[in-house]
Amino acid sequence: MAKAPQAAGLHRASLTKLHDLDAALELMYYGWRGMTLEADAYLAKQGLSRPHHRILYVVARRPDIAIGALIEILGISKQALNRPLNLLVERKLVTSKRSPEQHRSKLLRLTEAGRRIEQRASDHERKVLREAFDRVGASGAAGWVGVMEAIADSN
Amino acid sequence: MAKAPQAAGLHRASLTKLHDLDAALELMYYGWRGMTLEADAYLAKQGLSRPHHRILYVVARRPDIAIGALIEILGISKQALNRPLNLLVERKLVTSKRSPEQHRSKLLRLTEAGRRIEQRASDHERKVLREAFDRVGASGAAGWVGVMEAIADSN
DNA sequence: ATTCTAAAGTCAACGTGGTTGACATGAGGC
DNA sequence: GCCTCATGTCAACCACGTTGACTTTAGAAT
Numbered sequence: 001m002a003k004a005p006q007a008a009g010l011h012r013a014s015l016t017k018l019h020d021l022d023a024a025l026e027l028m029y030y031g032w033r034g035m036t037l038e039a040d041a042y043l044a045k046q047g048l049s050r051p052h053h054r055i056l057y058v059v060a061r062r063p064d065i066a067i068g069a070l071i072e073i074l075g076i077s078k079q080a081l082n083r084p085l086n087l088l089v090e091r092k093l094v095t096s097k098r099s100p101e102q103h104r105s106k107l108l109r110l111t112e113a114g115r116r117i118e119q120r121a122s123d124h125e126r127k128v129l130r131e132a133f134d135r136v137g138a139s140g141a142a143g144w145v146g147v148m149e150a151i152a153d154s155n
Numbered sequence: 156m157a158k159a160p161q162a163a164g165l166h167r168a169s170l171t172k173l174h175d176l177d178a179a180l181e182l183m184y185y186g187w188r189g190m191t192l193e194a195d196a197y198l199a200k201q202g203l204s205r206p207h208h209r210i211l212y213v214v215a216r217r218p219d220i221a222i223g224a225l226i227e228i229l230g231i232s233k234q235a236l237n238r239p240l241n242l243l244v245e246r247k248l249v250t251s252k253r254s255p256e257q258h259r260s261k262l263l264r265l266t267e268a269g270r271r272i273e274q275r276a277s278d279h280e281r282k283v284l285r286e287a288f289d290r291v292g293a294s295g296a297a298g299w300v301g302v303m304e305a306i307a308d309s310n
Numbered sequence: 311a312t313t314c315t316a317a318a319g320t321c322a323a324c325g326t327g328g329t330t331g332a333c334a335t336g337a338g339g340c
Numbered sequence: 341g342c343c344t345c346a347t348g349t350c351a352a353c354c355a356c357g358t359t360g361a362c363t364t365t366a367g368a369a370t
Contacts (some may be wrong), residue, residue, distance in 0.1 A: 014228070017215040019283040022216075025190075027300065030307035032187045035180075037310050051327070061170040061177075065346065071246070073169070080328050080350075104346055110314060126176040129183070131307035133165050136298060143291060143298020145182065150287035152185035206356070222318060235357050237319075259317055259367060 009039035010066075053115060056118035059094060059108050066105035087123045093117060194279035201272060206231075206239045211273035214249060214263050221260035248272060 017023055036050070043053055045111050065073075071081055085108075088094040093112060093114030110118060122141045133141040172178055191205070198208055213228050214220055220228075226236055240263075243249040248269030251261045265273060288296040 002212055015213065018279060020215060022277075023285050024284050024288075024300065024303075025277065025280055027162060027303040027307060028187060028280075029173055031303040032183060034309050035183055049326080059175060063213040066199070068345095076327085077329065078347075079330085079349080086348095087293065098337090106347075110191040122174070122177075125183075126174060127179050128309050129176050129179050130293035131309060132302045133179075135305045136301040136337085139294070140301045144293045144302040145179065145296035146188040147287045147299040148179075148182040150290045151189040151283055152182060154189050154283050154286060159351090161331095204355075223316095232358065233318075234320085234359085238356085253366090259365080261318070 035128045036123050038128065039121045042124055043121050048087075048117070048121075051104055052088060053118070053121050055081070055088060056093065056110065056114060057122060060110050060115060063109050064107040066074045068105065070108065090116065117139060158163050172308050190280050193283065194276045197274050197279055199271075203242075203272070205275075207243060208273070208276050210236070210240055210243060211248065211269055212277060215265050215270060215273045219262040221262060223260065225263065243269065279300065 015022075015026070020063065038054065043049055054069070054074055056069060062069070062073075067078070067081070067085075071078055072086075074081065085094065089096055091113075092111050095109050095111055097109075098106055135143075136144075170177075194208065195205065208226070209229055213225060217224070217228075217269065222236070222240075224234070225264065226233055244251055246265050246268075246298055248301075250264050250266055252264075253261055283297070288299075289298075
């Protein structure tokens with residue numbers, strides 16, 4: 001976990017389009033990168049990366065989530081979760097306690113520091129989105145949401 | 156290189172939203188996954204994965220591209236390109252020839268088989284986009300493009 | 311012709327994000 | 341006391357990326 005992501009892909013375009021939807025396809029790629037670029041750079045400065053952010057993001061929105069539920073949501077294996085989560089606990093960004101009644105599962109929460117980092121990383125992403133939405137106005141934003149929902153639900 | 160990507164993330168949502176843009180942020184995540192899911196599954200069946208597809212995609216749109224230019228566009232190192240590209244050449248999906256006059260650089264092209272796989276993989280992605288665009292109509296699609304361009308160009 | 315340089319190829323070491331499989335621990339249910 | 345479930349941990353593996361250090365190839369320059 002280190003290293004800021006590099007330039008990559010340069011400027012989009014420069015490729016001739018073979019199909020009418022190639023431009024849209026590339027926009028999805030560069031859009032994803034555009035949204036995450038600053039956030040990844042910020043996380044890298046903190047010695048963290050995307051998987052850590054995903055954990056922080058989910059735990060922030062589901063305080064007292066158990067490990068098993070977190071695994072489900074992230075869609076990764078228990079072992080894959082282990083390392084990044086332990087790092088977050090070591091760094092005191094996440095606390096892991098057994099609850100009073102339900103001792104069987106551990107409950108995860110963000111510490112103040114964890115909340116701060118989650119917020120800042122996500123803020124970078126939200127900032128990019130906000131500026132884009134502002135640029136195109138409410139109707140454009142609504143269109144974007146409609147398309148993305150259709151894509152997200154296409155599986 | 157093998158294994159189809161697994162479910163992961165389940166259904167989107169189920170997370171409480173801390174900010175007004177959280178929904179959009181998650182839409183970007185699930186949108187990217189939604190677009191690439193089928194394509195990745197298809198590629199996995201061919202024993203290929205995303206990096207191979209990126210190579211095929213670029214070479215298809217820039218026939219006779221040199222290795223150096225490909226590295227630039229993909230934004231990865233020469234060594235990182237080497238393995239997947241060699242696999243593609245071994246499988247006769249890509250040909251690599253020195254040109255008559257410019258012997259210094261090799262020129263890459265897709266074979267018929269390479270073109271076919273590139274097309275099918277990209278078709279899966281374009282299909283998802285097309286259905287989404289059809290669902291929201293031309294104005295929604297235009298909004299989507301506007302937002303994505305703003306995001307892509309935000310760096 | 312020899313030397314210099316640019317493009318490409320190759321090797322080794324490493325980091326990180328995943329995967330399985332196997333096994334240990336901790337705590338509630340019966 | 342045992343069973344079971346949630347969690348933790350170890351080892352092996354794979355894919356994808358990185359640097360660094362070289363070699364090979366072939367055009368360019370003196």
